[in-house]
Amino acid sequence: MTKGSTTTAPSGNGHGHDRSPSGQSSGVPPHGAEPGPAHPRASWVVRRLRLTSLRIRMIAVCSVVALAAAVSSSGIAYWLNRDAVLKRTQDTALADFRNQLDRTVTALPLEPSCQDLQLAANVVATTGLRYDVAMTSPSCTVASLRSHYTAADVPDALRRQVEQPCMHCTTSPGQYHLFWQRVNLGGVPYLIGGTKVLPSGPTAYMFKSLDDEQRDLDSLAWSLGIATLLALVGAALLAQAAAATVLKPVARLAEAARRLGEGNLDTRLDVTGQDELAELSRTFNHTAAALEAQVDELSAREHASRRFVADMSHELRTPLTAMTAVTDILEDEADMLDPMIEPAVRLVVSETRRLTELVENLMEVTRFDAGTAKVVLDEVDIADLITSTIDARAWLDAVELDAPRGLVARLDPRRIDVVLANLIGNALKHGGSPVRVRAREESDAHGDWLVVEVADGGPGIPDDVLPHVFDRFFKADASRRRSEGSGLGLSIAMENARIHGGAITAANAADGAGAVFTLRLPKNPPIKDGITQ
Amino acid sequence: MNRVSHLLLIEDDDAIRTGLELALTRQGHRVSVAASGEDGLKLFKEQRPDLIVLDVMLPGIDGFEVCRRIRRTDQLPIILLTARSDDIDVVVGLESGADDYVVKPVQPRVLDARIRAVLRRGERESSDSAAFGDLVIDRNAMTVTKRGAELQLTPTELRLLLELSRRPGQALSRQQLLRLVWEHDYLGDSRLVDACVQRLRAKVEDVPSAPTLIRTVRGVGYRLDAPA
Incomplete structure (x- = not known):
């Protein structure tokens, strides 16, 4: 057979080339939730999602790889198969058509009548391999019996090709140049072959249905598609299993690291294997x-x-x-x-x-420091407490006290006595008398507070010293190497306030008149009493 | 106080013993000294002092044990000398029957004030008697009887009961009781009151764990009630 130039019909529907990779979008971390210590549950969720997203990523990658492999191998298999099947069918049909024409048309008279042509077409169609035949001569156009198609159905491109004198075809006298094209006629794929019998003879076309081949190829495509799908599912399952084997140790590691971070320093992992x-x-x-x-x-x-x-x-x-x-x-x-x-x-x-x-x-x-300091709580009237503190140290004349009666708090009177003595003694030492002590009550979201302010009339505390006044052995005046105090007074006062769940703050008065130390204590401290009734 | 009181000082450290002996003698007391718990108990039986100043950390039997042994037979005042102020020591000491405690290093003036305060608790009053159920407090004879039987109370326990009985039905705060009974002029250790109340309950109540006489008033202190 002589090779013909073809304009291949638009046939064959692509299988899954543009299918988007599955599950990619869900791998994106969904919330911008920050893991915080205040939300152990939230951080657990975030950690979980992070692991899950790693899992999803592994599954996605495996699936994409499996998909690519399956699609490319099925695609190649499909196209090779399709080529082979079509080529065989085509070659057989065209060879047969040529033989039939050879045998039939050479028997026609030089100027065949329409009847002769009809007869020839019928003969070719009935003796050939189940194809329809149409013939045209300058005078008439015929089609074989029961033929669905006539020469009018032949695409123009093919017709022109067939009817033009073929310049480059080296035709020997007994040979026809046979052109073919695959087209879709009424939804059914057809192979149309056409040739001019002798330069002056009639033109003959054959219509060979490729429906069977199409069906075979379709079912092949289906099988390949299903195989691809199965491969994909298998890959996903394998990836899941692989992810589990990798992620379980990772999760255990994460848990162990968390416990280590929480201070369980004896946390260890069981080590198995060499991976x-x-x-x-x-x-x-x-x-x-x-x-x-x-x-x-x-x-x-x-x-x-x-x-x-x-x-x-x-x-x-x-x-x-x-x-x-x-x-x-x-x-x-x-x-x-x-x-x-x-x-x-x-x-x-x-x-x-x-x-x-x-x-x-x-x-x-x-x-x-050792955490052995104990608190002995008692219900105490703060005015009584302050009075007895300044009375016991003979400071009554040097202190102006402004404290309402009946302001009662639960505290350790001996410890708060130490705090007050320190604050007032400090104020007397550095600010001179009179020292103003003011006690009042405050309420906020955390409960009721007892607030005692100790203000002096001295020069105040320099800004660079303020952050250090509660430090141990810190002396505000570096030139005075020998101070009367031990250097521990304010730090002990602070510890005493802290052990009650309170605090002391140091500041300078807004009008620049002296330092103000503020003691804040919860009225009902969240601590256990040393002795219970 | 005019009468010279006789103190027994039990302290193992030579320097502290000598120092305190000097100081207390100078404050006007007659002081006997012992260097160990065993010696102290022996001296106590021979000399019958008015008050014992007792170191807690002693070689051999310790201060708590000495205190317990003395309390089995006698109700004289005992003041503990303790090295630590806020450890469990204090509670154990008070539960073993001490009346008061001072923390080392103690100023002799402070110790003397405590000694005199404890001794004053045993002084008689010119007053009548009062009855609370089957408990009779004779303020004149300084005795307490329960169903006719005399109770052995230490001076501190007796004083606590007297102060409570002077204001029947009225709640007294721990700090008030510390002022009235222990004569602390500043806010003191309320554990002293709690421990003393517990010991007192053990002696005067029918069921110490379910007191009917000395009631705890939550958030305030204690109250003596006549049983209904």
């Missing part, structure tokens, strides 16, 4: 162990140093008790002593008291 995740788990365990060892060492060191301070203070207390016991005697006798000795005795007495105060404060600080 990358096992390696990661092993690294996690090493890290946790190292961290635990380091924290243990640090806390042991800290504990030892605290222990040392506590023990030392305790040891200092015994000689101090003995010394304190006799200071009163020395003080009483000082007036009667030699004027050379008297100042020495007074120095010993006053320094013993200072040392005693320092040791007391150190002990108190170690109790706060």
Whole structure:
């Protein structure tokens, strides 16, 4: 057969080329929810989603890979098959048509009548391989019996090709040049072949239905489609399984890391296997162990140093008790002593008291640090408390008190006495009298508060000193290396306020007249009493 | 107080013992000293002092145990010398029967004031007696009887009962009681009151865990009621 130029009919519908990859969009993190410590549930959800999105990503990637593989292999298989099937059918039909024409048309007279043509067409159609035949000569146009189509149904392009003299076709006298085209006629694919029998002879067309082949190819496409779908489902399931095997250790790792972060330093993972995740788990365990060892060492060191301070203070207390016991005697006798000795005795007495105060404060600080400081709560009228504090220290003349009667709070009177004595003593020392003490009640969303303000008339606190006034051993005036206090007073006052669930703030008065320390205590502190009834 | 009171100081540390002995003697007391719990108990039986100042941390039997042993037979005032102010020590000490406590290092003046306050609690009053159910408080003889049997009360317990009985039906706050009974002129340790009330209940109530005489008034303090 001679190869013909063809304009291939628009046939064949593409299978799934443009199918969008599934599930991509749902892999995007859905909410902008920030994981926060205040919402453990929310952070759990976020973590869950993050894992889930990793799962979705794995499934999506596997599905895309499976889809691409299945579609490309099915596509190639389909097209190869289609080509082979069509080519075979086509070649057979065209060869047969040529043979039939050969045999029939050569028997026609030189100027065949329409009847002759009809006869020839019928013969070709009936003896050939189930195709319809149409013939045209300059005088008439015929179609074979029961033919659905005539020469009018032949596409113009094919017709022109057939009827033009073929310049480049090297035709030997006994041969016709046969052109063909596949077209869709009334929804059925047809192979149309056409040729001019001799330069002067009639033109013959054959219409070979490709319906059977189309059906075969359709069912092949269906099978391939179903196979692709199955491959896709299989891939998704495999990806899910793979994701589970990867994500379960990841989830365990995440859980372990969370617990480690919460301070459970003994958190460890069971390590099985030799894969990358096992390696990661092993690294996690090493890290946790190292961290635990380091924290243990640090806390042991800290504990030892605290222990040392506590023990030392305790040891200092015994000689101090003995010394304190006799200071009163020395003080009483000082007036009667030699004027050379008297100042020495007074120095010993006053320094013993200072040392005693320092040791007391150190002990108190170690109790706060060790968390062993206890609170003994009692219902106390704050006006009574402040009065007894200033009365016991003979400050009545130096303090202006503005406190309503009947303002009662639950607190540890001895601890708050220490706080007030510190604040008022501090104000007297740095601001001078009169010190104004104001007590009042306040309510906010967190409950009822007792507020005590201690204001002095001094120069106030420099701004660079303000943040440090509650620091231990911080002295506002660096040039005064020896101050009367232990340097622990305000820090102990702050700890005492904190242990009640309250706080102390330091500020300067708005009008620039002195410093103001504000003690805020909850009226009903959220702590347990030392002794219960 | 004119009469010279006789104190027994039990303290193991030589320096503290010497110092306190000097100071207390100077305050006008007669002081006997012992260096251990065992010696202290022996001296206590021989000399019958008016009051004991007792260190908690002692070699051998400790201060709590000494306190308990003395309380089995006697109701004389005991003041504990403790090294720690806010540990469980204080509670244990008070429950073992001490009347008051001071924290080391203590100023002799403070200790002396406490001693005198405790001793005053045992002083007689010229007053009548009062009955609360089957409990009779004789303020003149400073005795308390329950169904005719005399109760052994320490001076502090007796004073607490007297102060409560002076205001029957009226609630007294812990701080008020600390002022009245312990003569603390500042706001003191309310655990003293709680511990003393518990000991007192154990002696005067029929069922100490369900008191009918000394009632707790929530948020206020305590109240003595005549049973209905």
